[in-house]
Amino acid sequence: MAERSAAPGDPYGGRPPTSHERRSGQPWDASYQDGPAPWDIGGPQPAVVRLAARGGFAGSVLDAGCGSGENALHLAGLGLPVLGVDVAETAVTLARRKAEQRGLRADFAVADALRLEQLERRFDTVLDCGLLHSFDGEERLTYLAGLAAVTEHGGTLYVLCFRPGPDAGPHPVTEEELRAALTAVPGWEVAALEPERSETRFHDNGAPAWLATVKRS
Numbered sequence: 653m654a655e656r657s658a659a660p661g662d663p664y665g666g667r668p669p670t671s672h673e674r675r676s677g678q679p680w681d682a683s684y685q686d687g688p689a690p691w692d693i694g695g696p697q698p699a700v701v702r703l704a705a706r707g708g709f710a711g712s713v714l715d716a717g718c719g720s721g722e723n724a725l726h727l728a729g730l731g732l733p734v735l736g737v738d739v740a741e742t743a744v745t746l747a748r749r750k751a752e753q754r755g756l757r758a759d760f761a762v763a764d765a766l767r768l769e770q771l772e773r774r775f776d777t778v779l780d781c782g783l784l785h786s787f788d789g790e791e792r793l794t795y796l797a798g799l800a801a802v803t804e805h806g807g808t809l810y811v812l813c814f815r816p817g818p819d820a821g822p823h824p825v826t827e828e829e830l831r832a833a834l835t836a837v838p839g840w841e842v843a844a845l846e847p848e849r850s851e852t853r854f855h856d857n858g859a860p861a862w863l864a865t866v867k868r869s
């Protein structure tokens with residue numbers, strides 16, 4: 653897949669800004685330019701480590717919104733072929749550097765998860781750790797349709813996203829909202845929806861989260 657080309661100085665790399673970027677007034681890349689981002693805990697999410705330990709990941713893996721790559725690199729370290737994509741070029745550069753430093757084979761690309769068909773690839777397992785909840789309602793539907801197009805039938809999508817509760821993280825999603833998005837798009841069936849925690853740099857015991865296991869029908 654070719655990397656995007658954009659007009660010089662375009663902080664969005666030639667794509668429309670997402671709803672999150674329009675609200676915050678900043679491209680996602682800005683979160684990576686001044687030290688670790690709030691969600692960048694310097695290692696994989698414990699929930700992802702547990703999922704992997706119980707054999708949750710198989711075949712080729714897409715990490716959508718991979719950030720600086722810790723989850724993808726954890727899976728690569730288990731021998732899985734992984735592609736991590738993110739709109740933040742700085743995050744992708746960091747991820748590639750870590751892969752090289754750790755001697756791990758993992759691919760990272762600057763790509764828009766709202767245009768996943770452009771990858772022209774299919775995956776057996778997809779991880780979304782903190783991306784879906786940043787999208788508004790329309791974007792979630794576009795994203796899930798694109799994910800369906802790049803996920804093999806019988807494949808699995810895991811979504812770890814913030815849920816409401818004490819000390820909630822940004823963009824908390826109610827169970828109803830999450831189920832509504834996951835069932836609105838043909839090709840997905842919710843297999844499990846469990847309360848989880850999602851670690852951040854600012855929560856002692858993680859923030860309340862959902863872990864959704866969704867099967868590609």
Ligand SMILES: C[S@@+](CC[C@H](N)C(=O)[O-])C[C@H]1O[C@@H](n2cnc3c(N)ncnc32)[C@H](O)[C@@H]1O
Pocket residue numbers: 670680681691692693697716717718719720721722723737738739740743763764765766780781782783786
């Ligand atoms: C909350 S962070 C989580 C990063 C990473 N998954 C982790 O657990 O550290 C959300 C990530 O999604 C990326 N992102 C946001 N919108 C995106 C889009 N449309 N396509 C691809 N990545 C996107 C951001 O740049 C950011 O790295």
